[in-house]
Amino acid sequence: MTAPGWTALPDLANRAQGGAVVAANDEFFAARENLVLPWPAVARPDFGHKGKEYDGWETRRRREPGEDWAIVRLGTPGVVAGVVVDTAFFLGNYPPQASVQAVAVDGHPSVEELVAADWRPLLPRVDLAGGTANAFDVAPGPRVTHVRLTIHPDGGVARFRVHGTAVPDPRFLDAGPFDLAALENGGRVTAVSNAFYGSPHQLLGRGDAANMGGGWENARRRGEGNDWVDVQLACEGVVTLAELDTSWFLGNAPGAAALTGRTADGAEVDLLPRTPLQPDTRHRFVLGAVPGVVAVRLHVFPDGGMARLRLWGRPTDAGRAQLERAFRGGRAEPDGAA
Numbered sequence: 001m002t003a004p005g006w007t008a009l010p011d012l013a014n015r016a017q018g019g020a021v022v023a024a025n026d027e028f029f030a031a032r033e034n035l036v037l038p039w040p041a042v043a044r045p046d047f048g049h050k051g052k053e054y055d056g057w058e059t060r061r062r063r064e065p066g067e068d069w070a071i072v073r074l075g076t077p078g079v080v081a082g083v084v085v086d087t088a089f090f091l092g093n094y095p096p097q098a099s100v101q102a103v104a105v106d107g108h109p110s111v112e113e114l115v116a117a118d119w120r121p122l123l124p125r126v127d128l129a130g131g132t133a134n135a136f137d138v139a140p141g142p143r144v145t146h147v148r149l150t151i152h153p154d155g156g157v158a159r160f161r162v163h164g165t166a167v168p169d170p171r172f173l174d175a176g177p178f179d180l181a182a183l184e185n186g187g188r189v190t191a192v193s194n195a196f197y198g199s200p201h202q203l204l205g206r207g208d209a210a211n212m213g214g215g216w217e218n219a220r221r222r223g224e225g226n227d228w229v230d231v232q233l234a235c236e237g238v239v240t241l242a243e244l245d246t247s248w249f250l251g252n253a254p255g256a257a258a259l260t261g262r263t264a265d266g267a268e269v270d271l272l273p274r275t276p277l278q279p280d281t282r283h284r285f286v287l288g289a290v291p292g293v294v295a296v297r298l299h300v301f302p303d304g305g306m307a308r309l310r311l312w313g314r315p316t317d318a319g320r321a322q323l324e325r326a327f328r329g330g331r332a333e334p335d336g337a338a
Contacts, residue, residue, distance in 0.1 A: 004135055006081035006163050010183050010201055013147070013162040014038050017183060017206055018075030021057070022146075023111045025069055029058035030156060032070045035149070041088040041158035054089060058156035068095075069150045071114055075206075076166040076184045077104070077145040083123060084161035085149070086133040094130040095151035099123055102144040119148060133159075142329045143167040168234065170323040173315070177240065181296065181311040182206075186234035186326070190295070193227045194218035198305065200229045203298075209307035212248040217305035226301045231309065235319030236264055236292045242272055243310035244283045244298075253279040254304035261293030264318070269293060274301065292316040 013019040016038040024032040034041075034056050041055040059068040080102065087094040100123035105114065122141070128134050149160050166186045173185065181187040183204040192200045197217035202209070209215045218227045239261065246253040259272035271287055298309055315323060 004082055004137060006137070007084070007135065009081055009163045009165060010076065010188060011161045012074045012076045012078050012080070012164050012166065013072050013160060014075060016075075020073050020075070021070050022073050023071045023114065024057065026059040026154075027057060028060040030054045030056050032057045035070060035157060035160040036072060037159065041086065043089050054156055054158070056088070056090065056156050056158035058090070058093065059151070059154045062154040065153075067150050067152045068154050069148055070160075071111070071146060071148045072160065072162070073146050074144065074162065077143055077168070078164045078166040078186075079140065079143055080122060080138045080147070080162055080164040081140075082135060082137050082163050083147075084133050084135045084159070084163070085128060085157055086159040086161065087128060087130050087156070088133070088158040089131060090156040090158060091130045093156050095128055095153070095155035095157065097125050097152040098128055098134075098157075099125040099150045099152070101148040101150065102141070102146065103148075104143055104145050114146060117146075122147060125152060143327065166234075167326045168323065170320065170327055173234075173323065177312050177314055179310050180233040180235070180237045180239060180313050180315075181231050181309055182234070186323075188232050189229060190232045191230040192216075193229070194303075203229065203306060203309045204231065205308070209245075209248055212305065215248065215305055215307035217249070217252065218300075218303050221303035226299055227303045228297050228299045231296050231298065231311070233294055233296065233311070235315045235322045236294045237313045237315045237319050238290065238292050239271060239296065239311045239313040240287055241310075241312040242285045242287060243308065243312070244277065244285070244306065245308040245310070246277055246279055246281050246283070246305070247307045248280060249305040249307065250279045252305050253277060254300035254302075254306065256301040257306075258299040258301070260297045260299070261290065262295040262297075263291055264294050271296065274299075292319065
């Protein structure tokens, strides 16, 4: 079965992006925090004091009416396009149904404030299959900061993915130059030449890569040309500083790299000419005067791995207006044009 197109969008709930399960009404058999771990669930053959151990969230058998729930703080608030309720390895104990609710709460609310919040439906009650990555489309809606997974009536879920488009609070971005490419600010990967070993989305993630598997790595190129990845910026902006980080990549770092930008009217501009790179190094380049761009292509020559790409700068007036519209509930333009 072909995966829905929205699964290519970032997982806004991913622990690696700052997502967290802040509360659950029950986690007797398996901890709620497992729901948002970035790696796939694995089978656990062991039995513990409470019974069979599972890599996921599992509640006890319910003996009274009701349902169980877990509240997830999105690491990256945004507009949700689809969710995956993955019941991997839960077979005789998966929930037969689930639903999802959402809310937008400013600041850093307590668990009590979240429980009492005005939740709205995000996904109606749907049937689940056991041992399956159950994927469901979500109708376009406003920006949300938290989601609540409700299972009917009880059972176990291995992973919960919330795919969508990041919508940052522009007030935080007004404080100074920010990373226009970062996932948490609304940047996203739109195309890539090859991603055999590592996802290009990791280029735009939070913090430093923990190892070589935490970045983008393509297969060894045997023909002509070079590999590349396209990044849609958070908004139209002027990039003034680029960071190309090859940390952890030793015998497989690119020999050189270049950056080209695309303006709102489709023109291509050179941001960084082809420049030699060193293995296992955080490279920083101050860029010359360039116009505002809505997208950037990172070229690596001829191939190789990159841990992180940072594109620091400021939004143009049109870009700042775009951020404000998205935050207030309007739809962000797909190409970043105002």
